[in-house]
Amino acid sequence: MSPQEQHQEHHQQDTLRSADLSDLLGHVHTCWDNERRSLSRQLHDSLGSSLTALTMHLGLLMQKMPQEPALQDRAAHMKQLLLQIVETNRQMQIKLWNDKLEFLGVRVALSEAVEQFGQQHKIAARCSLPEDELSCPRSHGIVLLHTLEEALRNIIAHAQATEVDVIVDDNEDEVMLTVKDNGVGLSGPVAAALERIGDKFGLRTARERAAYLGGTLTLSAGAERGVTLTMVLPKPPAS
Structure with missing residues (x-):
């Protein structure tokens, strides 16, 4: 095989390797996108729903609690913490996967x-x-x-x-x-x-x-x- 033919063969091999690598990266990104979407949905359906339910239950309890300042202050602090966790969960969902892309x-x-x-x-x-x-x-x-x-x-x-x-x-x-x-x-x-x-x-x-x-x-x-x-x-x- 002449040097020119060897060069052409190496060039073809490099081209094939580059194409294979591009296909592999594309597959990896697609899999990662699907995984992020799945994780975001789990955060919404499981954790998000539970946090919303906890917030509602706490609100009902606060209505029935004795009107003692110490108890009401503690309950209000707990509600604020829950709201912060709800917002953090929402931000995590968005960073993982923007559902607006699909729904809107x-x-x-x-x-x-x-x-x-x-x-x-x-x-x-x-x-x-x-x-x-x-x-x-x-x-x-x-x-x-x-x-x-x-x-x-x-x-x-x-x-x-x-x-x-x-x-x-x-x-x-x-x-x-x-x-x-x-x-x-x-x-x-x-x-x-x-x-x-x-x-x-x-x-x-x-x-x-x-x-x-x-x-x-x-x-x-x-x-x-x-x-x-x-x-x-x-x-x-x-x-």
Whole structure:
């Protein structure tokens, strides 16, 4: 076998290994998504229901208890603790799996993620979405939401931004997510931090998930400042 033929064979083997690895990562992410969804449902159906019932029972007991300040204060403290646990459980459910994606659709899930991000971090967060629900498979919706959440986390961690724009375009062939910020951009220590923490782990995972669906994820410097993240996911052919 000539050196050229050996090189071609090695290249083909590398290509096959890369394809196998991409398929494996896609399978792992799908399994992990299903597991997170199952855990979230268990927290809601079991723990959530029990906590709600406890809160109601405690409220009834407080109505029947003697009106002694010490007893009422202790019961009120217990009720407050229960309410805090209920809220913590709700937040854990959302972090594991955003049910709005399934029950209300991708459009609502993306819009509310941007709105909550802006309110929580006091950042001007704007969202431009199609008027109608996105016409894409469930797998695309999961990757869109995951990538948006990861992009917003990176903005808080590295960008020092005051404004964020999220744009979703949906056409016959593909769906595209664009996230722009007006932060410090890709130069200097922030770029190294983004490469080390965001891109190497969170955004790299999002890039691999996009690639598994035949898409791409890119980061580029903004026109004047900041960073623009763009993810394009092709739609599967109609059956």
